[in-house]
Each structure stands twice: as C-alpha cells, then as structure tokens.
Amino acid sequence: METIQPDILTISAAILLIATFGVVARRGFLDWLNAYRLQSVVLAGVTGIVGYVTGIWEIYIAAALTLVIKSVIIPKVLTYVTRRLEIEFKMETNPYVSLRTAVIISAFLVALSYFLIQQIPLKSDPVASTYLPVSVALFLIGLFVIVSRRAALSQVVGLLIIENGLFLFTLVLTHGVSLLIEMGIFADILVGIVISSILLFRISQTFDSLDIGKLENLRDD
Amino acid sequence: MQLTEIFTESNTTILLLFLTPVIASILVTIFRQKRISEIVTVSSAFLILLQAFFIISRIINDKTMSAFGNTFYVDSLGAIILLPISLVGFVSALYSVNYMGRQFDNGMVDLKHITRYYQGFNVFLLAMLVVPIANNLGILWITVEATTLISVLLIMLYFKQNAIEAAWKYLIIATVGLSFALIGTTFFYYANINAGTSVDAMNWTEMIHNSKLFDPNLVKIAFVFILIGYGTKAGLAPMHTWLPDAHSEAPTPVSALLSGVLLNCALYGILRFHIISSYSIGSAFSSQLLIILAIISVGIAAASIYFQKDMKRMLAYSSVEHMGLVSLGIGFGGLLGIYGAILQIINHAIAKPMMFFVSGTISQKYETKAMSKITGIIKTMPITGALFLVGGLALVGMPPFNIFLSEFMILGSGFKSGQFLATSLVILFLIVTFAVFLRHLIRMVFGKPYTEMKTNEMGNLAVIPIVILGALVFILGVYVPEQLQTLVHDASTIVSQGGSP
C-alpha cells in the first residue's frame, strides 16, 4: 500500500463536496450538468488516487470508465434528451425548498454524515476516513436534491449524485470487490439512466411538462 | 477447467434453470408472433416450475446445493423463495395468455407491445430466479435492482398517463431505496474483510461463517441501511409509497408477479442480513427494527384500505400489510414466529396473485377498476365471484384459508416472545383491516349490478389459474404437506439458528 500526501486527499474530497453544492445551489439544468461533470472528473481522479494507494490495477479501469461514462457519455445523453424535449423552461422554477435553505440543510447533512461515520472502525485507513464521510454526504445530498426539487430533470441529476456517492463509497470500502460486481452495478445504473431518459420523454409528451408536481394523479384521498 | 467439471449435476441444473427463460426470450424476439410467444412463455414457465420442483426436492433431502464453485448456493431458505417464483411465474404466464389476448383483441395493445411484454416477462422471471440462488450478496443486490428496471419497463408497457406516473415514482423510489441496500451490503462486506476473510468476502456462506467476528457497531449501522433499502423494495412502511401505484398500474399478470414474488425476493434480502446480524450481535437489534416497521406497515395498510377506490390499489395495500406481518413474525422470532413468517411468504404468494388475477378478470369484464362501479360480481360471473370471495377472505385472515394459519402462528409467537403491546396493536389493526376490506369486498361481490350484464365467465384460461391458486389457498389452510413442512422447518431453523440448517 502506497502512502500519499493527506493534503491531496483532503483537497479532492473538498472539491467533490463543492461540486455537489454546485447542484444544490443552482437552478438551471445546464449548471447542474456542469457541476455533475466536474464532480465526475474529480471522482475519476479520486478513483485514480485510490488505485494508486491500493495498488490494484483494476481500479484504474474503473477510473477510466468513470471518466468516460460519467463525465462524457451521461452528460451527453442528458443534453441530447433535453434538446429533444420540447419544453421551454429547463430550470427549477419553484422548488419545494428554497435554494438558501437547501444549502444550509445540505451542510447539515454533511455534518451528519461525518457524525455517523465516526462510529465505524476504519482501522486508521486515511483513504477511507477521508472519503467515506464525503460519499455518505454525497448520497444524502443527492437524496435531498430529489426530495426538494420538482423538476423531473433535477431528480435525475439527484439520482446521479446518489450514484456517484455509492460508487465512491463502495470503492473506498471495498477497493473494488470484484470487477464482475462492479460492472454489474455500473450496468444497472446505466440502464437506469436510459430508462429514466425514456421516461422523461414520455412524461414530457404525456404531461406537457417536466414538473413532477403534475404527477399526482395516483394518490389516496 | 474441465468440461466435466463444469457440467456437474448441480451446475447443469442451475444452468438449465437460467437458460430456459433466456431461450424463451430469444425465441420471442425472433418470432414476434403472438401465438408463438404465448406458447413459448407458458412452456418455459412450466419447465421452470418443474426444474424448481426438482431443485426443491433435492434441497429437502440434501439441505443445500451449490453450483459453479461457490457462486450459486441454494439452501432451504432459498428454496422457499424459489417455490413462489416458479409457481406464480407459471400461473401468471398461463393467465397472461387470456389477459393479454383480450387486451390485444380490445385494441389496447398491438403486436409490438405483446412481444415486448413477453420478452420482459421472461427476463423478469430470469432476474428473480437468480435472487434466491445467488450466493454472492452483491449479485443479490444487482439482480434485485435489475428486477426494478425490468418491471419499470413492464409497468409502462402501455404508456398510459397513470402508468408513466407510477413507473416514474417506482423507478425513483426503488432506485434510491436500493442504493441504501448497496451501502448496507458494502458495510457487511467491509465487516467481513475486517474480520479477516479475504476470499469471496461478499458471499453469504463466508459472511455467516465469520459473522461472530463482525464489529457490532458496523453491523448495526449496516443493518439499518439494509432494512431501509430492501424494505423499500419489499414495501415496508413508510417506504411503501411506490407500491400501490406500481402494483395497480401494471398489467395484471405483472402485478401478480410484483406483489406475490418480487416483494418476497426483497424480503429475502432482509432475511439474509437479519440472520447475519442476529448471528453476529444477537437478534434483539434487528428484531426490534423489524417489529417497528412491521407495525407501521400493518397500521398504514389498515388505514389506507378503507379509502381506496381502485380495486388493485386495495390489493396492493393488503400486500403492505402482509409484508408487515412477515417481518413481524421474523421480528418476534422463535421457531413459531419464523415458521409463521415463512409460511406467510408462501401463503401470500399464493393468495395475492390469485386476487390480482380475479381483479384483472373483473376489470376486463366491467371495463373499470373503480370499485364503485363494480357490483354484483356473483351475478355476472358466479365462479369468479366465488373465487374473489375466497381470496378476499383469505387475505384478511379468515380460516379455513391459508393465511389464517400463518397469521395465527405469528400472533402466537408475539405473545410467546412477550411482545404483548406490539401484538395487541397488530391485532387491533388486523380487525380494522378485516372490517374495511370486507366492506369493499362484499359490496363488490353481492351488490346490485349497475348495468344489465350477461352472466358469463371470461374464458377458461382466465378461470383455471385462479382455480389452481384458490385450491391451494384452501388446502394449505387445513393441510400442509409433509415435504413443505420439512422445507419450512429447515428454513426457519436457518433463520433462528443462524445459517446451519
């Protein structure tokens, strides 16, 4: 196991979080996509760092895949989808939680994840102890983004953040369990994105809007 | 590796089991003919049923079976889940013929949809078949996630407005929920690594072997993630919210599979980790959480059923209730409770698809799912109406039908384990459920028909699957075959004694 400057770890973790806050704090779809792209690039870098630290060469493949799929393909697909959608406003006009509050709550969630992770015995693994709280924070913030937004697109972005958190989490804790499972997870997520894109199409066609607030026909009253 | 090594008996068995739906979906894709798709799907489902029976009978005798090294591992608990998958799979395939045929005749779907439906059906079946057989808990997660994706496609088959909405909610909620499960799984893996396992640390057999060495705090936090994750998929309240939407908007045979089988698959995930957790830190922690969620589930189901207007939504809530009862039984523990819970899994998997089939037939006949418009079924369709009654009474736990047996065991174990408050609360909810469910049921079956309707059934293939399940509902209520008793007993021993059957 190679050693590495703790600063690099900390700084990369901070950039990851900042990129995530970019999604929370902005209201335009393209801004989110850019933030996501940035996040993915940093994630790929982090993956590389983990690969370097653990010395497992498979992780470099994962890093490359991350770089390609997450920072190139998925943003492309989503841009393509949004272009095809004949919807005028591609921004979050009326979120359930105002952006200011959202940022504060996200900050709380970051604190919460650090608080929770303290419980886990990490055997003083610097990589794990740096990135694990960040990954949980990503996960929780992603979830919060989905909860607080009413545009279907932002929910997809939220899913993507969650998924990034997951990726980082599994990576840090397992150091790449086995390629097979890692691939399986990748494939699942990719298919998920494809399916949600199809659904986005259908929603915009059927409801003439990407506002999730319109999807309230199925309820009990 | 030698070819003979690959094609050992167990390997071949498992391989054939997986190959059947794969081949079937390929055939469906190639021919793109309605009739051929039907025949292929039904026969593949039947073959799966036969193979599953073969595997189960082996499990009853040999207790365990593993294939491809340690990749696939079936024990009695897996066999318990395999049984409903294969059974409901077959019956659903059989029912699909009539149901989708009618949709086709009505012009609701075209050939493209039919093909897509049968493709999806087979792949769905395949994904679920992997769940109870996979030894690797990562693969378990992947296949459960895969079932979500496939079933989303099946739900939005028609692209109707409500179906799209349901599919969207289902996709988002299930994906988010399952990501919790992945975190939990990873935590367990990490615990296993920390405990010193290096090879196949994701495998159930390894985990249970080392679980005594796990770090307790890690196990606790991991189990919370698992519970929320698989609990979302299993429809435990308050994560159940997608369930009524998805189950009610899917095509009926798919609803049957979703409700009768898929929920059980997710619950199976919880069950596996519950075993690990209780083996590692004692069962008190996970049982406590399970009981809390179970009570909420049963309560919310009881409250929601009363206000339902849609028949299939009502059934979906009843699924929430039943999943709650299963986790209640597991939470109460003791041989009786776990036995009851496992029996409840099977019973639910028989009764709920039956009710979905009946409701499908009814909604095709009345051309609506709104309960206010469906009255006097016993007049318009005497056999279906009678079966609807039988199924409905079974669902609310009326003897002599099967669910009463398992519910009784679960409640008994609740008292036995000293959880008087929880049990009394659940009993109260069960009474409320009974009353409100019955109110809907009786009105639909016996009320005066709104319009003059011809008295006729909806064809043999609509009745036969229901009759098969109806007969099982009754028989299992008063008689449990000895083989099944052995199987359930072994499975509950696995749960209650942590792994070794």
Add this chain to the structure above:
Amino acid sequence: MSGYVEIAIGVIQALVIVALAPLITGMMRKTKAKTQKRTGFGIFQPYCDIIKLLHKDEVVSDQSSWIFRFSPWVNFVAIGAAAFFIPVFLSNSPFGLVGDLLLVIGLFGLARFFTMLSGLDVASTFGGLGSGREMMISALLEPALFLSIFLVALTYGGTNLSTLVGAASDSPLLPHPQLIFAAIAMFIIILGETGRLPFDNPATHLELTMVHEAMILEYSGKSLALMEWSQSIKQMILFALIVNIFIPWGISSSISVSELGIGFLAFVAKISMFAIFVAWFETSVAKWRLFRIPDLIAIAIASLMIGIVFYFL
C-alpha cells in the same frame, strides 16, 4: 293412611278457596256499597251471577278464534290449580311437595297470558287497549312480586308455601322487622294483581279507566262466568297468601278436627276482615292515572329493597 287424609285435606283447602271466592267478592262489593251509602246486593250475589251466566247462551264475535273460547277455561284451570298450593287452615299441605309460590305466580301468569290474548282476539278497539295496559302493569308488578317473595323466602327459609307458612306461624312477627316492608309492598302488589283501585276499577265500564274489564268485554255466558269466577279465586288466593304469611294466627299445624276447625274459622275471619279492609281502602282512594301506577309500584319496590337491606345487615 295419613297420606290420604292429608291429600284429602289438601283438596278440601283448594275447594274451600274455589268455593268461597265469590263470597269474598260479594263481601267486598257489599262493603263498598255500604261505605258509599248504598244498600248494595247481598253478599251471595256473585254466586247467583255465576249460576245465571252459566245458563245463558254465548255470543261470540265473528272475528275471534279458538283462543277466545279457550282462554276462560285456561284461566279457570290455571288459577284453580294454583289454589291447591295455598295453605288455608293447615300449614302443611301435601301439595307443597308439588309446587311453591313461584309456581303459583307462574300459573297466574299463564292465566293472564291467555286473558291478554283474548283481549286482542276479538278485534275490538277496547280489548287491545286493556291488553296493552295489562302488559305494562303486570310487567312492572313482576319484579316487585319477586322481590317480595325474595324477602319472605329469605326470612322464612323457602318458597315452599308449607315451609313458609309453617315458619311464619311458629315465629312472632317482631324479630323480622323487614316483614313490615314486605307487607306494605305485598299489599300494593295485591291491589295491582287483583285489579283493585287505584290500579284498576273492577266496576267500571269507562274506556279511560278499564284494564281488566276491557279485555273481557266481549265475553258472555259461561265464558264470562268462568272469567269472573277465576278472577275471584285469584283474589282469594292472594288474600289468603297475605293473611297466612303476615298474620298466620290460628292456622293449624297438625291434623286434628279441633285444630282444623279453629284454623278454618280463623281463616274465614281473617280473610273477611282483610277483604273488608281492602274494600274500605278502595273507597278512600281514587283511580290513579295509568302512568302514575309505576310510581306506586316503585314505592313497593323501594320498600322491598329497604327490607332486603334490613335483612342482610
């Protein structure tokens, strides 16, 4: 041998009641007439009435059924049979082994049941009216009656009339203060049961006040005779009960001619006195409004409850 004698005496006691009943009615009517400054008929007039009615033809309503014709007989048989269980001048009746006070009440109930039915049977406007009122009064009297039996049975150790009267004649009244309450209640109950004022006016034919009379309005001839007679017997039985329970003086406890003779004379004297008292009492009260009658019964019940508490404390 003595068994046969006992049975014979038992039968004679019953016959005495059956035979003397109209006489008591006659005495009461005479008393009432006197107190109202009328001359009145002779005290044997009820016998003449019965014989006269027995010779008359009957007029039967075309709406009536066999219940109407049957119920006078049931009335008479039930009430007449009840007479067998009543100690008149010998406390120890062999029929005490057959039935007790509750049986007597039951037989009265049977008679009343059929009377009420016959009131309904003829489809007249009055019959139902009487039956309805009778239903209410009898239903309310029942608990009072039962409580009084309760109290008496507690005091004397049984509902068996022989035991009861025997015990009563053996013991002085004073150690049983609760019996005073029982006596008050019993008196009220008997007024109700026999259809006396203030419950019912046996001499009225005014629809506002009729109870018993309304039910038997359609009867004529033999049926009417049976009805009247059985009503007299019932009254006699109840009087006999109250005098023998509360003032058991003179009743004989063994079978000897002298004692029996004294017993008989004492009985006739007591019951005449009591009848005269009731008749006198009747003239001093007015008929109560129907819905005030429950108040009266409530008084009886309250008094009995006090008595029961007295007994147990």
Add this chain to the structure above:
Amino acid sequence: MISNLILFQVIVSLFLGGAMLSLLSRSGKFARSMIFVPSMAGSALTILFSIDVLAGKPLSWAIPNMIPFFNFEILVDGVSAFFMLIIGIVSFAVSLYSMGYSKEYEITKRISAFGFLFNIFILSMFLVVGSNNGFFFLVFWELMSLASFFLVIYDHEKEGNLKSGITYLVMTHFGTFFIVVSFLLGYVQTGNFSFDSLRNSSSSFPFLIKNLMFVFAFLGFGTKAGMVPLHTWLPQAHPSAPSNVSSLMSAVMIKIGIYGLVRTVLDFTGFGASPDYSWWGLLMVAAGSASALIGVLYAVIERDIKRALAFSSIENIGIILVGFGLSIVFASYHLVSLSVLALVASMYHTINHAVFKGLLFMGAGSVVYATHTKNIEDLGGVIKYMPWTALLFLIGAVSIAGLPPFNGFVSEWLTLQAILSSSQIPSTVLQISIAFASLPFALTMGIAAATFVKLFGITFLSRARSKHVLNIKEVPRNMIAGMSILAAVCILLGVIPFLGISLISTAFHLSSQPSSPFDAITLQNTAGTSFANLSMPVVLIILSAMAVAIFGFIRVIGGKTTKTICGTWDCGFGSLNERMECTATSLSQPIRAVFRVFFKPHNETNKEFFGQTNQYLVKTIKFNSVTKNIFEENLYQPIVNSTLFVLDRIHKIQTGKVNSYLLYILITAVLLLLFVRLNH
C-alpha cells in the same frame, strides 16, 4: 356395536356429502331432498352419537401432523355431547322444516349454494363443539361464522341485508380475536394449543393470566352469544337470514358461544374454588341481567317479528348467563349443591331456549313464507288460515314466556331459585348485590310475557290488517312436522324435567342426580327443611284434574251451550274495520312510555285540517313514533367515527408527491441512523 369414532366420521361425511351433493344439484324437488336428507340423517346420527357419548363412552381422536404445531384433535366428552345433542335436535327439526321452506327460493335463485352452506354450517358447529385444539377450534369457529354470514346475506338483493351481514361478520370476527387472545395467553403458559394441556396445567397459571384469559374469553364468546353490549349484530343478522337459518343461528349457534364460555371456565382457566374468582360470576350475572333486560325491552317494542325474536334471544342468553354466573359465584364459595343448582338452571335454559327459539323462528318463518312480510303491523288473523302454525307458535310463545307447564317455566324456576339461594353466600355485599340484580331479571320475566302476547296476538289474532294476509294458506306438511318436533320437546321438557336434569347431570358429571321421573325437584334450606319443590308431572295431573272437574261442573250446572256468532261490539256505530283495532305500536305504548328514559321515543303527529283556521275539523292525522337505539348511537357510532377519523389522518400520507415519499425514506433513514449512533 359401532364404535363411536366411526359414528363420528359418518356424521361428518354425511354433512360433507350433503354439501357436495347440493353443489351438484339442480332445482326441483329432488334437489331439496339431496340437500336436506343428508343433513337430517346427520342430525339424527348426531343425536344418537351424543346419547352414546353420554352413556359413558367419550370419544377422543387425533390426527397429528396435518398442520405444523397444531394437531387435529377431537374430544367429545359429556359437555360436548350435551351441546351436540342440542345441535342434533334442532338441526333435525330445521332440516325437515327446510324441505318445505326452501321451496320458495327455488323460484328466485339456485338452491345449491344454500344447501352447501347449510350443511357446512351445521357441520362446523358440530366440529367446534368437538374440537380439542385451539387452532382447529378457531378454524371451525370461523367457518361457522363464515357459513352463517353467507346464509345471512343469502337474500342479498333485499335492502339492508348486506349491511347487517357485514356488521355481523365484523363483530363476530372482533369476538374471535378476543378468543384468540385468550387462547394465546394460555399458549404462552403451556407451549401448545391442545386443550388437554390447558386442562392439565391451567390451575397452576398465575392469577393474573387466569383472569385475563377469562375476561378475553368472556368478551369473545359473549359476542357470539349476543351479550349486551356486544349484541348489536344479532338483531340485524337474525332477521336478515332465511328463517330456517335464523332458527339455527338463534337456537344453536349462539349457544356455541355459551359452550365456549362453559369450556373456558370449567376447563381452561383453572377456575379454583376460592372467593377470588367470585367476580367472574358477578361479572356474568351483571352482564346477564343487563342483556336480559335490554334484550326484552327492545323486543317488546319491536314490530318486525324476526327482530323481536332476535332481541328475545339476547334476553334468554342473559338468563343463561345469570344462571351460569351464579353457579360460578356459588362454586367460588364452596357451595357445591347451589352451584350445581345454578349450573343445571343455566344449562336447562340453554337447551330450552334452543328448542323454543328454534320453534318460534320456524313459526315466524312459516308466517313469512305465507304472507311475505315480517312486519307484524301488516299481519293479523293469520290463525284462521294457518291454525297449525298458530298452535305451534303459541306453544313456543307460552314456553318462552316461562309459563307452566312448559319447559321455559322449569328453567326459569330453577334460575329464580338459584337467585333466591344467594342468601347463603357468606358475603353481605354479594348477597345484597345479587338480590338487587334480581330486580331487572324479574322485570325481564314480566316484559317477556308481554312481548309474546304482543307477537302472537298481533300476528295471529284479530282481523287481518293488510292484503298480505289475504289468500294465504297453511304451510306444507314437512314444515309443520319440523315445528311439531320442537313443540313436542318443549312440552316434554316442561312436563318431565327429569329428562333434562338427568341429561345435564350426566353431561357435567354432577353429584346429584334425580332418580325417577316423578321425583320432585327438591331444594333444601340451611335448616334442612324444604326450601322449594317442584314436580311438574303432578302439576300436569292437577291441571288436568281441574280441567275435567270444571268442565264436568259446568256441563252439569249450565247444560249445553248454544253459541251465536255475531260481530264484535262496535258501540253501536257500526262497521268496525281493521284500522280501528289495536296495533303492535299501540299495544306496547304503555311500556314504551314507562321506559321512555331508555327508548327515547320521538313522537311526531301530523294533522291536516279541512280549513286552515279551524283546528277542530281534522282531515287526516298521521302519527309516527321512532325509538332510538342507544347502543348504536352512544357506543358504536362514536367508536366507528373516531376510528375513521384516525384512519383518515393516517392515509393522507399517500400524497401523490414523489418528493414526500422520498422524504419519508430520508427521515426514516436519518432517525434510525441517529438511533443507532446515539445508542453507541
């Protein structure tokens, strides 16, 4: 000699066969035979079987491993056999009756479903009584409820029947859950559900457990028995059912509730002869008195003949409970012979009520069969067209009113004696409270007689009140025969109480048994002298002697009678018609007025005048009187409403917004994680 196990199996298969046959049957006379002949044969064999068991051959039988944890166990001992005898007698009569009665249903709908349910219903009652395992007891118990529920809603086209059916099923299920709880409490102690183990070890249970078991069983079985205030299903369900079914339900099914209670107290709860347990009995006496009084108060104002009978069932259950409760009180004070007396009283009333209520419901059914109405305000004068039905109904009415020489009198006499004997309890509080509790009880007796005067009088006597009664004719012979059987049993049990008492003492293994049919029932007081005696055969002799004597006397004195048929006296106005005669409402008006606190009657009079100003010339006058059901309004409605309110609040969480759904997940996750973290 056939072993009684085979007999048992034959009975079960006869009923099952009847059920199957009726599913196969098509309409026609043959169909009715296919349905009811097996049930008749089964019932007849049930009578034989129970007599066989009572003769000293209890049956015990088990099939292990049919279901995990629970063995199918049958034990027919004296108590079971006693109740089986009731089932046998009543269902035999009802089956015979149904041969004719169900003819009506052939025209409108298929009879096969009815036949199936009918046979299953009787069979399930039979098996409930025979079960010796908690689980199977509950299975058969609920099967019984279910079969009867479907029978109740058999006429589901009729207005309101569905609603009453649902009320019934929900209430009875509610009750079942109480029983379940009671059994589970026992299970926690013994570790299995066999009644045998309860029986063996229940005396060593903790006192609290015993009490809880008793209370839950009491509530559960009390619901089935129709005890106030859990009775509301009964007056809805019994009238809705076809009359032969109401007959079975009222006569037999609610007795199964009594059976459960008897079993629980005698066998399961480890009842000990100690004053600690006397409150069980007191509770029963209190509930019994309340049931009796409230039941009869509703019965007396009721205008629906079957509803009135249903309310009267509540009353009679009350009487049974009072007897049984007293028996418990006495037993807890070691007053063995008094306890026996009270038990005999209550069981005697159980069998009596089965017999006469079966008869009365069949009688009511015959009236409905002929006239197609249950409202007695529309009836009247039926006796002229249906003399046999009227006679048999009258026998039932006199019996249930507790009048000698019929059977109701005997059991009420025994119950009253038991109450009177309460003075021997060495506790002043108990003495006084039982004495006062007897007050409503005695009131009940009086009103019960009034009720049946009204029911019989308004239905059968006087002039026909509506066109329903025109052109009716006597019901078929098999219906008459069915009723006659029970009427005969009424008389038999009334005149020869020896039969019933020796039956009960054999069944319950009581210490004292009467020796000959002519022995008087003798009770002794503490001084050793006779407290009370009753010898019904002699009473009958006296009655007949009296009848012969008076008949002879009148013949001799009065000579031959000539009768003149003439119109009822009409005060000289002429043309009396049916609108002038007494109606059911007016007949019960005095009682309604006296108990207005309870009934809360609301009277409404609408007058229409000839002129607007003149208040004296009334053109039409309409009178409407409504009484309130205080239990529905003050107890059940609030409970239902508040439950619905809570449910409404809870179900609102399904908002339709995916955001809120995810929020639930987020909150749950955070809460659980914090919970784990803080417990760290």
